[in-house]
Amino acid sequence: MTSQLMEGSGAIAEAMIAAGCRFFAGYPMTPFTEVLEHMAKRLPVVGGACVNAESELEAIGMAWGAAATGTRAATGSTGQGLSLMQESIAEAAMAHLPLVILNMARAQGDYFQATRGGGHGDYRTPVLAPMDVAEATQLAQLAFHIADTWRNPVVFFGDYYLAHTYQSVDIQPIDFGPVPAKDWALDGSSSGSGRAKLVSPLGDTKQRDNVGYDLSDYYMRAAAKTTAMIEGLDRLVDIGHCDDADLVVVAFGTAGKYVRYAVDQLRAEGHRVGYVRPISLFPFPDAALRDAATGAKLVAVYENNQGQMIDDVRLSLEGAVPVRFIGGLSLDSSGFGIAPDFDVEVLRRRIDAVLTDLGGTP
Amino acid sequence: MSGLRVKRVEGLRVLSTREAPADARLVDDFTPSLIDVGAHHLCPGCGEPIAMRSVLEIIEELGVINRAIGIFGIGCYTGFSNNLDCEVLQALHGRAPSLATGVKRAKPDTVVFTIQGDGDMVNEGLQEVIHTAARGERVTCIMLNNGVFGETGGHITATTVLGQRTKNTLEGRDGREHGYPIRLSNMLADLEGVAFVGRCAVNSAGNVARTRKMIQRAFEAQLNDEGFSFVEILTMCPTGWFIETQEAPEYLTDKLAATHTLGVVKDIAAR
Numbered sequence: 001m002t003s004q005l006m007e008g009s010g011a012i013a014e015a016m017i018a019a020g021c022r023f024f025a026g027y028p029m030t031p032f033t034e035v036l037e038h039m040a041k042r043l044p045v046v047g048g049a050c051v052n053a054e055s056e057l058e059a060i061g062m063a064w065g066a067a068a069t070g071t072r073a074a075t076g077s078t079g080q081g082l083s084l085m086q087e088s089i090a091e092a093a094m095a096h097l098p099l100v101i102l103n104m105a106r107a108q109g110d111y112f113q114a115t116r117g118g119g120h121g122d123y124r125t126p127v128l129a130p131m132d133v134a135e136a137t138q139l140a141q142l143a144f145h146i147a148d149t150w151r152n153p154v155v156f157f158g159d160y161y162l163a164h165t166y167q168s169v170d171i172q173p174i175d176f177g178p179v180p181a182k183d184w185a186l187d188g189s190s191s192g193s194g195r196a197k198l199v200s201p202l203g204d205t206k207q208r209d210n211v212g213y214d215l216s217d218y219y220m221r222a223a224a225k226t227t228a229m230i231e232g233l234d235r236l237v238d239i240g241h242c243d244d245a246d247l248v249v250v251a252f253g254t255a256g257k258y259v260r261y262a263v264d265q266l267r268a269e270g271h272r273v274g275y276v277r278p279i280s281l282f283p284f285p286d287a288a289l290r291d292a293a294t295g296a297k298l299v300a301v302y303e304n305n306q307g308q309m310i311d312d313v314r315l316s317l318e319g320a321v322p323v324r325f326i327g328g329l330s331l332d333s334s335g336f337g338i339a340p341d342f343d344v345e346v347l348r349r350r351i352d353a354v355l356t357d358l359g360g361t362p
Numbered sequence: 363m364s365g366l367r368v369k370r371v372e373g374l375r376v377l378s379t380r381e382a383p384a385d386a387r388l389v390d391d392f393t394p395s396l397i398d399v400g401a402h403h404l405c406p407g408c409g410e411p412i413a414m415r416s417v418l419e420i421i422e423e424l425g426v427i428n429r430a431i432g433i434f435g436i437g438c439y440t441g442f443s444n445n446l447d448c449e450v451l452q453a454l455h456g457r458a459p460s461l462a463t464g465v466k467r468a469k470p471d472t473v474v475f476t477i478q479g480d481g482d483m484v485n486e487g488l489q490e491v492i493h494t495a496a497r498g499e500r501v502t503c504i505m506l507n508n509g510v511f512g513e514t515g516g517h518i519t520a521t522t523v524l525g526q527r528t529k530n531t532l533e534g535r536d537g538r539e540h541g542y543p544i545r546l547s548n549m550l551a552d553l554e555g556v557a558f559v560g561r562c563a564v565n566s567a568g569n570v571a572r573t574r575k576m577i578q579r580a581f582e583a584q585l586n587d588e589g590f591s592f593v594e595i596l597t598m599c600p601t602g603w604f605i606e607t608q609e610a611p612e613y614l615t616d617k618l619a620a621t622h623t624l625g626v627v628k629d630i631a632a633r
Contacts, residue, residue, distance in 0.1 A: 015584055022468070023464065023467065023468050025464065033401045034608050039469070049464060049467040049468065051464075053460070053493075053495075054489060054493040057457070057460070058457075058460040058463075058490060058493065059460075059488075060460075061453070061454075061457045061459075061460025061461050061463075061464065061490070062460045062461070062464035062467070063464060064453075064457075064460070064461055064464060065433070065451065065460065065461035065462060065463060065464025065465040065467075065468070066464035066467060066468035067463065067464075068461070068464070068465060069464075069465055069468040069469045069472075071468040071469075073464065073468070081529075087454060088454060091454050095452065140509045169424070186431050186451055186465065186469075186472075187429070187431075187469055187470075187472060188428060188429035188430050188431050188449055188471075188472045189428055189429065189472065190449055191427050191428055191429070191431070191447065191448040192395075192422070192428055192430075192448070193394065193397075193428075193431045193449055194376045194429035194447060195447075195451075196446060196448050196449050196450070196607075197442055197449050198443065198449070198450045198452070199450070199452065200443060200444065200450065200451070200452030201452060201454075202440075202443070204372065205444065206398070206444045206445065206448065207398060207444055207445045208398045208445070252392070287413070298558060299564045329459045
């Protein structure tokens with residue numbers, strides 16, 4: 001296959017199919033809608049199934065059921081839809097289900113929703129945030145690999161720009177290496193064998209195994225598994241020009257791409273400025289950020305919200321470097337949350353202002 | 363042991379507690395092969411074990427056990443979810459029909475059934491079962507309807523009949539105050555995707571026999587690719603009804619079944 005000009009939503013859908021996703025369920029909501037459209041058209045062609053669910057509650061339930069059979073399954077939505085799904089995300093994590101959830105946000109106001117989650121209990125979900133369509137086609141595939149490796153739901157965090165931007169991409173299946181065999185998956189064949197399988201957020205131990213229906217024991221094992229996942233996951237990050245930087249600007253997703261461009265320009269003009277773009281939002285690339293910010297006078301955080309990722313930046317830096325917020329809510333009047341300040345000139349002015357405060361001139 | 367006085371009765375055979383006599387019938391002998399021994403801790407007089415047993419016996423009799431997957435809701439019956447020799451996928455309260463849809467669409471050769479109570483299915487997740495039925499999913503949903511939240515200790519559900527006393531309708535369910543019971547089977551029967559709907563009960567030998575027939579027909583509808591199938595089984599809950607155990611079968615007939623009428627509600631094969 002050669003490069004094709006594709007809209008982000010279609011490219012994400014094709015990347016999921018390339019990764020082996022064969023089940024999808026969803027409920028339309030901008031900017032998630034086009035992913036659903038594409039999956040509805042394409043999955044039956046490749047022998048999969050796409051169900052138009054009656055609500056986001058059912059969409060994630062269907063994906064949960066399909067994932068329990070060992071099928072690579074995904075669902076997704078936007079802000080409110082993801083809010084509805086939180087109970088199931090939490091419970092699917094406790095049931096150790098590999099499930100990919102697209103959080104196609106409008107702007108970046110759903111950072112907390114994606115990285116913290118609103119569900120109950122002691123669970124975490126890895127979060128991947130691409131900066132553009134090309135990176136999205138890789139991370140959408142990586143999401144399934146992580147989900148299968150750790151038997152845990154994984155959140156793919158996109159936005160309106162990503163969904164609706166056309167870019168030339170070459171989508172090929174990516175081999176991330178082997179994943180554990182899905183010997184836990186249900187297909188009915190173990191029924192009546194004396195060893196029938198159980199997939200449950202309440203524990204996978206059967207009473208006859210003489211361990212009992214011990215929920216506290218299961219929760220401890222689940223917590224240990226979550227800890228192992230957090231420690232075992234690669235913390236993905238894109239870093240540039242930070243070695244001698246006075247100012248390090250942190251931004252993620254689409255905003256991260258714009259900030260990176262603005263910083264490149266400023267650096268070319270002689271300013272001592274660098275950038276850090278977290279790609280895995282959970283686990284957050286804390287050590288890499290701390291290293292990158294060593295020697296800097298200030299870390300500035302740009303996000304298209306009122307300040308959410310800035311908490312993770314501060315937690316990563318542990319007070320070693322002062323942190324300033326230079327982002328803000330989208331001011332766009334269309335209601336779609338397209339930030340007018342996704343504009344290199346606007347970003348340059350905000351970064352310039354910080355540099356001036358620091359007394360830095362080229 | 364020294365303080366224990368045993369009164370000996372003339373002619374009574376004293377059994378050893380160390381080993382069972384050769385002719386003794388054990389719990390094992392009465393347990394279907396798909397339910398593990400000591401499987402549940404449900405109250406005396408509960409109807410759910412009878413319903414559960416009936417479902418598993420039919421699955422075995424139909425010869426589809428090696429492709430059967432049960433999706434469990436949350437209620438007293440959830441106690442069975444880790445005690446069956448049948449694959450089980452545990453769902454959230456109310457969400458079993460969606461999970462069943464995902465399982466069946468991903469693995470069309472499986473035989474998929476859900477086990478939910480009236481609180482789970484009609485209160486928490488009503489739209490799930492309605493849409494699953496409307497889509498004509500080839501799954502069999504089974505509702506154990508006792509008209510109360512049994513697990514929480516006897517609270518009003520959407521199927522609680524008028525006049526029934528529960529912990530939060532102490533003077534009995536009053537339609538003006540608490541709304542009217544939902545007859546889910548009748549609602550589902552009107553949907554085109556639905557092949558079979560039956561309402562039955564497990565409060566007498568005859569009703570258990572009829573329950574088994576309906577469960578069998580429901581699974582056959584799934585196996586024959588006819589559409590969605592649904593069995594509503596009225597079960598006794600003396601604890602949640604606040605009555606004596608032995609009164610529960612009659613209470614079921616007099617109260618629950620007076621509103622939730624027993625019988626086949628829809629069978630497309632009967633036309």
